[in-house]
Amino acid sequence: MEDDDNHAKKRKQDNDHDDDHDDDDPSVLWERCQQSHKKRVKKMKEEKDNLQNEIETMNNSIVGSTSAAAAATSNEDVIIEINAGGKIISALRSTLTLAPNTMFTYMFSGRWEESMKRDDNNRVYLDHDPDLIEIIVNFLRMKKIEDPTKPVQSPMVRIEKRNNFDYLLRYFGLADFFYPSPVFLPLDxxxxxxxxxxxxxxxxxxxxxxxxxxxxxxxxxxxxxxxxxxxxxxxxxxxxxxxxxxxxxxxxxxxxxxxxxxxxxxxxxxxxxxxxxxxxxxxxxxxxxxxxxxxxxxxxxxxxxxxxxxxxxxxxxxxxxxxxxxxxxxxxxxxxxxxxxxxxxxxxxxxxxxxxxxxxxxxx
CATH class of the missing domain: 2.60.120.920 (SPRY domain)
Incomplete structure (x- = not known):
């Protein structure tokens, strides 16, 4: 029995000795390095694919948000109350979402309203100049019933507020909708x-x-x-x-x-x-x-x-x-x-x- 134990210890010592020699063998070291590199590359590729899938999912969600929300609310043109800097403004969802592909439309499309800031009465709160928000909403109201033969005139804003109004339109993505770029130059x-x-x-x-x-x-x-x-x-x-x-x-x-x-x-x-x-x-x-x-x-x-x-x-x-x-x-x-x-x-x-x-x- 004692002889068997001695033989087992000797075999283990011989194996450990062989491993020590492997660590000094360049070919063995190179093989181990290659295997480690392949594992790292595979892991990085998996992480990249996962990230790309997340980005595509997010983009699809954003692009489809307006149409999805519109489908969800097509039979429910609800009235939305806005607290604009203390002034209460009410408008139909279809009015607030009239300008396509704009942040203003996304905000009121129904998809992200729960995440928007609210006042104590659960109204959507916009921390902006109430006069300018009211101009925006009133213009959208008029555009909604616009006669193509008599286009609605772009809003005229007092000169002291014009720069702030332009900034707000850019912020909401409404600048081109409110003031379309000229279609022709030179005269066509x-x-x-x-x-x-x-x-x-x-x-x-x-x-x-x-x-x-x-x-x-x-x-x-x-x-x-x-x-x-x-x-x-x-x-x-x-x-x-x-x-x-x-x-x-x-x-x-x-x-x-x-x-x-x-x-x-x-x-x-x-x-x-x-x-x-x-x-x-x-x-x-x-x-x-x-x-x-x-x-x-x-x-x-x-x-x-x-x-x-x-x-x-x-x-x-x-x-x-x-x-x-x-x-x-x-x-x-x-x-x-x-x-x-x-x-x-x-x-x-x-x-x-x-x-x-x-x-x-x-x-x-």
């Missing part, structure tokens, strides 16, 4: 939609030109505007050309810009109206500055070049070889090409201003 007549008060002016498009002709209404003001808005903030600004083909009875005609697409038939007195009439009038924010800058009147056949840039509207008369300039209100969110026509029979042509004409206008 194929993309222009004409807005008018009534239907007394016919519109004909051809060869990158638009012809306007007042056919009915007799001696009555008619408001005409072109959307989308002009770009006044780019390096070049916006250029366009108007030719007075027929000036019926040498009557009233206003050419210029306006910031209000819902203006009435006498749009020349709108506070966002700027331009020149053939009654020696210069309209500045709806007010007449008679004879300002030496302006007199339009004539039949006259060709007029316009340029809107920053805070200035410029008109150059080819026939008079003279430039006229009006300072405009830069707090108005957007401006549109604007006509006001009085007598039936008056005809105008709108077209882009050529590059050479633009250059000459800037140089003069």
């Amino acid at each position: 007549t194929s993309k222009i939609d004409v807005v008018q008060h009534g239907s007394s002016v016919t519109v004909t498009k051809s060869d990158n030109k638009i012809k306007f002709r007042k056919v009915t209404g007799g001696k009555k003001f008619t408001f005409v505007a072109c959307k989308p808005s002009l770009n006044a903030t780019s390096d070049e600004g916006s250029f366009w050309k108007v030719t007075i083909d027929v000036l019926a009875g040498n009557s009233w005609l206003l050419l210029g810009i306006i910031g209000h697409l819902g203006a009435s038939y006498n749009s020349h007195v709108d506070p966002t109206s700027y331009g020149w009439s053939n009654a020696s009038q210069v309209l500045h924010g709806g007010f007449n500055r008679n004879g300002d800058s030496g302006w007199t009147t339009f004539t039949q056949g006259e060709c007029l070049h316009f340029h809107l840039k920053s805070n200035k509207l410029t008109m150059f008369s080819v026939q008079k070889s003279k430039k006229f300039v009006i300072d405009i209100d830069t707090t108005v969110p957007a401006y549109y090409i604007h006509f006001n026509i009085f007598n039936a029979g008056t005809m105008l042509t709108l077209e882009p201003l050529g590059e050479d004409e633009q250059t000459r206008m800037l140089e003069n």
Whole structure:
């Protein structure tokens, strides 16, 4: 029995001795290193795959959140109460989620409302200027019932709050929804939609030109505007050309810009109206500055070049070889090409201003 124990101890000592020699064998060490490296690589790959799966799950959750919430609440257009800095504002969920793919819509979609801050009465609490939140909600209300032929005007905010309002829109992802970027620059007549008060002016498009002709209404003001808005903030600004083909009875005609697409038939007195009439009038924010800058009147056949840039509207008369300039209100969110026509029979042509004409206008 004792001999067996001695033999077992000797075998263990021999094995331990062999292991000590293996530790000195480079090939054995290399093999062990390779196996260890493979295990680490496998573990890292598994962790990477798990992380990627988590990221994809999260992205799918975010992308599908609005549609999923809408499906869950499609038959339940609930009223949501908001405590905006102490002011209580109520609105339908469908109103608050009108602007697609925005943080504001995600907030009120129904998916994350439980995680939003609440006041003591369980109202959603927004720690922002209540006046600005109310402007946002009221604009969404109007957009919800918008008539495509009379687009809702972007909100006008007092100048002392305009920077804060712009910041808030960017924060909620609403900036492009409230103030869409201009669709064209330079002027692309194929993309222009004409807005008018009534239907007394016919519109004909051809060869990158638009012809306007007042056919009915007799001696009555008619408001005409072109959307989308002009770009006044780019390096070049916006250029366009108007030719007075027929000036019926040498009557009233206003050419210029306006910031209000819902203006009435006498749009020349709108506070966002700027331009020149053939009654020696210069309209500045709806007010007449008679004879300002030496302006007199339009004539039949006259060709007029316009340029809107920053805070200035410029008109150059080819026939008079003279430039006229009006300072405009830069707090108005957007401006549109604007006509006001009085007598039936008056005809105008709108077209882009050529590059050479633009250059000459800037140089003069």
